Amino acid sequence: MTSLADPIIIRSMKSILLVLASIFTSITVSAEPVKKTVYFGVTMETSLPFIELTEINGKPEIKRGILKDLAEAVFGEMKIKPVLVLLPQKRVASELVSGDLSVVCYANESWFPNIKDELLWSEDVTTNTNYIVSVGKKKVHKIENLFGTHVGTIVNFIYKKMEPYFEKNQIYRENGPDNESNVQKLLHSRIDFLILSNLEFDYYKRIYPELESHDLHMDTLSVKCALSRKSGIDLEQLNKAIRTLKKNGILEKIFKL
Secondary structure, three states, X not given: OOOOOOHHHHHHHHHHHHHHHHHHHHHXXXXXXXXXXXXXXXXXXXXXXXXXXXXXXXXXXXEEOHHXXXXXXHHHHOOOEEEEEEEOHHHHHHHHHHOOOOEEEEEOHHHOOOOHHHEEEOOOOEEEEEEEEEEOOOOOOOHHHHOOOXXXXXXXXXXXXXXXXXXXXXXXXXXXXXXXXHXXXXXXXXXXXXXXXXXXXXXXXXXXXXXXXXXXXXXXXXXEEEEEOOOOOOHHHHHHHHHHHHHOOHHHHHHOO
């Protein structure tokens, strides 16, 4: 008669228990959600309402703004931690292609003509329209009314409708580091006009009521997220998050100043 204390049986039972424990641990680990980090690019030339910078220990940090709220809402919906990365506009394209940046949101294919096919593009997030902005009311009904004038722009930014006129020097492009700088130039008569998006104009109009917009139907286009193919982020999951945020009204709140 064999006893339960038989060493051979005890060793066999221990082996079985170890195998079962290993299988259970493997199932438990695989059931846990995979925690990812997304590197969300924000250009240093961007200013309010999109971002406001503050300085912490001598380094610029993003304090608030539309892009911060957008990153946290979209990737929070996907249970992914967004890390906001500040960089110059001229580096965005190369870092998206290399995968050093995961994504930029508030983008359009026409702003990245050389690499648009190397990126993945999300569904629409919102719509962007560029305005010609002046101090006080001026007669600006068509682009030809701007001939011979100096128009404030952001360095390295693409203004598709205006580019041919800039290239022919029919309108003089005046590059500035950011919109706040250009607004101050306009207010002090150092430029004749400037270009602002609809969101930027709404923001600055509240601060400077003397600003007036002229809608020449320039660059009205859909704004999307441009996703690096090396990001490890699933495009359909990104689109699903955007659709959810549209449905529950969060995107509308983010873009409503």
